[in-house]
Every structure is written in structure tokens, then in C-alpha cells.
Amino acid sequence: MNDATHNEERQVAENLVTRVQNGDRTAETEMVERYSRGLRFLLRRKTRDTTLAEDFLQETWAIALVKIRDNGLDNPARLAGYLCGIANNLALGEKRRVNRQRTSVNSEIVALIPDESSNPFRHVSRAEVCKQVRGLLENLTKERDREILERFYVREEDKESICKRLDVDGIHFNRVLYRARQRLKSVIEAADKRSHFRVVS
Numbered sequence: 001m002n003d004a005t006h007n008e009e010r011q012v013a014e015n016l017v018t019r020v021q022n023g024d025r026t027a028e029t030e031m032v033e034r035y036s037r038g039l040r041f042l043l044r045r046k047t048r049d050t051t052l053a054e055d056f057l058q059e060t061w062a063i064a065l066v067k068i069r070d071n072g073l074d075n076p077a078r079l080a081g082y083l084c085g086i087a088n089n090l091a092l093g094e095k096r097r098v099n100r101q102r103t104s105v106n107s108e109i110v111a112l113i114p115d116e117s118s119n120p121f122r123h124v125s126r127a128e129v130c131k132q133v134r135g136l137l138e139n140l141t142k143e144r145d146r147e148i149l150e151r152f153y154v155r156e157e158d159k160e161s162i163c164k165r166l167d168v169d170g171i172h173f174n175r176v177l178y179r180a181r182q183r184l185k186s187v188i189e190a191a192d193k194r195s196h197f198r199v200v201s
Helices: 003-021 025-047 050-071 076-102 126-137 143-154 157-166 170-195
Strands: none
Touching: 003 025, 003 050, 003 076, 025 050, 025 143, 050 076, 076 126, 126 170, 143 157, 143 170, 157 170
16 A cells, blocks of 8 residues: 555545544444455454354444444544454454363363362363363263253353254253263263262262
């Protein structure tokens, strides 16, 4: 981008910000149309998920427009950078959330294994606990047991989405989850006999 084009872009950005702050809804539309293509490309590259990118694009505009309407921007000429910053932060937050899910295990599952000094689960990272729990889940004979336990406890998905995935209602979900936990407990008890684990009842 040469200096003339750069200066023109800065002027356009400043004009749009001023008009939006003054309540010009047409300027909001122009702003969205002007910058959405670049933001969409950025978010798709960051998330690798078209649907998620569209959700974050809408959220970016929701955040930005409220900010500009209420307070404007300290540097209106850097509007594009401001928008990219919001989009980047949303994508980064999602990445951190996913990473937390990959390295955490719901405490209810961990509670099936006692927290004693002799317990090999005690002195390992939660990522390692997650790996160990996944290994125990693989020993379950029923695929549905494995799926509901992994989705609810390991991935920490919400109950509503799991019910939709498994085509069950909330009451049935509770029964399925209870039975799956009982069967997992049996698997851990079998591992206890082999590895000197003691399961807390």
C-alpha cells in the first residue's frame, strides 16, 4: 500500500468512526461491508472453522459498534487494526478454551480414584490424568458409555448438546450417565486389583 492509498484509508476510517459515533446507521453498514471480508479471512485462518469464524465475526461487530457508538476510538485512523485485535482476541480465547478442555478432567471422574500418596494419579499432570482416564474409558464395552463419559467429563461439553447428540431427554440422560459411571467404576475396580488401586465408594 503506497502512502497515498494509506492516507486515503486512514481518512475513510476516521470518517466512518465519526459518523457511527454520531448515530449514522448508514455508516455502520458501510463499515461492516468494508471490513468484513478481511475479518472473515482472518478468523477462518485462525479458527479453521467456517461456522465458528462467522460467529466470531458477528461478535466482533457487536463489540466494536457498541464501543464506537458510546466512546468512539482513541485513534480512529487505526480502525482496521482495532477490529483485527478484537477478532484475534476472540479466536485466541477459543483456542485457550479448547486447550483447557484437552488437558482437564472433571473432578467427578478423578474422584473415583483415591488421592493417596501411593496412587500413581497423584503426582502426574492433569493432562496425564486425562490420558489415563481415556485409557480406562477404552475398556468399557458399550460405545454409548464411552461417548457420554468422555463428552461430559473429559471434553466438558454441556448437557444440552450431549442430549441432542445422543437423542435423549434430560431425565434419560441422568440415568444413562449414572449407569455409565457405575460401569466405569467396575473397570477401575478391576484395574485396582491389577495395579493396587483402591477405589473410594
